[in-house]
Amino acid sequence: MLNINNLHVKLEEEDKAILKGVSLDVPAGSVHAIMGPNGSGKSTLSYVLSGRDGYEVTEGSATLEGADLLEMDPEERAAAGLFLAFQYPVEIPGVGNMTFLRTALNAQRKAKGMDEISAGDFLKLVREKAKALKIDADMLKRPVNVGFSGGEKKRNEILQMAVLDPKMCILDETDSGLDVDAMKLVSDGVNALRDAGRSFLVITHYQRLLDHIRPDVVHIMADGRIVKTGGPDLALEVERNGYGDLLAEVG
């Protein structure tokens, strides 16, 4: 599904390398987790994959189902099936949550040559997904993320994911700021979407989330590289011992 090969990224504005040769293969239907110390480049990787300005790829490649992601505009990547749940969801005053969702869904349908969704079907779809995430009607009416609590913003990201139905979902610290119940809701939401045709890349600092969303593979990222890859046990090891031993071990 997602293939990243020897990806090097620096900041556009200054000569600062952030990703220094990331390679990663996420096959269809699998869940990979990335853990790693603050500032190691996890969010940068997610931004570069989704096409945010300000970064320059100096080497390497990234493809989604064989298509070159780095050649596409952000909206084309979304239409190709990529979705990023932001670490810091963005507030957009003046744009209603429903308008935002409908505009996004219809834009993606249009890109795929489909007709716009009818108002009735759209309402039904959103209500159903929102209910599962315990997002109430009032939150749907408000401007995008404005005045939402930290946890509400994260749930709103998962709602967007459920409505847009992407193939490759990147979750950047979706667990941070969630209370225990919300963590369960979000995990259930993610698990409900798991299937053979969809993959997940879950960025997190905590084993807790991975108890709910069982990953197939866990990667450790440090200083712009994947320094270690293993099974779910690797996350437990991090939880117990921190990164010190791990990083010393890989030098």
Place this chain on the structure above:
Amino acid sequence: MAVAQAKIDALAARLDALDLPHGGFTRAARAEALARLRATGLPHRRDEYWKYTDPASLIAAAAPAAALFDGQEPPVFDTIDRLRLVFVDGVFDAEASDDPALAGVEICRLAEADAADIHWAKSVYGVLEARGQDPVSRPLAALNTAAATDGVLIRATGRAAKPVSLIYLHKSETSDAILHHCVRVEGGAELTLLENGPAAARFNKVLEVDVAAGGRFHHVRAQGRDHERRAVTHCFARVGEGALFKSFTLTANGQLTRNETVIEIVGDNAVAHVAGAALGDGRHGTFHHDDTVFVTHDAEACESRQVFKKVLKNGATGVFQGKILVKPGAQKTDGYQISQSLLLDDDSQFLAKPELEIYADDVKCSHGSTSGAIDETALFYLRSRGVPLEEARALLVLSFLADAIAEIEDEAIQQEITSRLEGWLARRR
């Protein structure tokens, strides 16, 4: 001294080019306006009140020519059931207009009423304009009172069955129109006034609105899309006890626009809102848009709001001069003013002068002014969800304008205005 003389000379040249009507019931008001005008002369770019906008082309003896605009879209408000009154280059066109009979409303053409000696408009024509000359003089409004050749007098005595719509067509490249309208909304009555169209190559318009106690007045205007037209407009409103006054203006295009709104709140518990959305693209030459607002609170527990938004690109200039004056005794005043611009490039500029002057101690007044670019983070967020760049940008521009558009109460009219905004944005993709 040189400036004062220049202003008097400019007036002499301007008056020379005009054929002043003598009028019936407006005679005294016209003569009085002329006397005031002779004392002040016409505005000059060195006047403090005109420091951001050069009035030269507005005061010139002859109107600078303006090419006619051939827009293909259907005119605004076409979907609204309304009573249409058409003016072509500043002259009322009875043939093109609807029969001016409307339940709850009396409508009379100024040029015809002028012949009569007694008219309710005697207490409005030139009267509200004169009240609005203090503390700042507005000579182009006085010129209008003295020289207006046409206009309409509207008196709402009940709930108007539908909106009255003034449609201004521009058909001559050198037309110079001076229109003066008077509106009186009687106690408990309600009227919606629509205006649209460029009117003329150069347009000077005064609208005087007297809203009696408990009356409700709604005004929505779209100032034609002609790229080269020039306009100076004044709206003078007097708002009585428990009355409502609401005005919204959409301006897209036009070389030069100066819209002055002067509101005097004279009765307790009244509400007055004035809002505007201006879209300026300098690629057609120049775009200079000036909103100048003066709201006076002279009663207790009244609310006023000024909400002005401007979207500027390609060297367009936006100006906002807004003032809230709270007179002694106007306790419990709730005054609010916001002026914001969205600059779509580095060439455009926004000049703002917000002012508060408060002589009562128990009031709540706030004002703010901002100028900024499109939020790149929000733009990326939208694109990451699949919304194409230009569509995302348009959505953010509309969201920037949302507070101003929300000031239009009627949903269908609000939708008409929104569709115009969308059209303007779509043409610039």
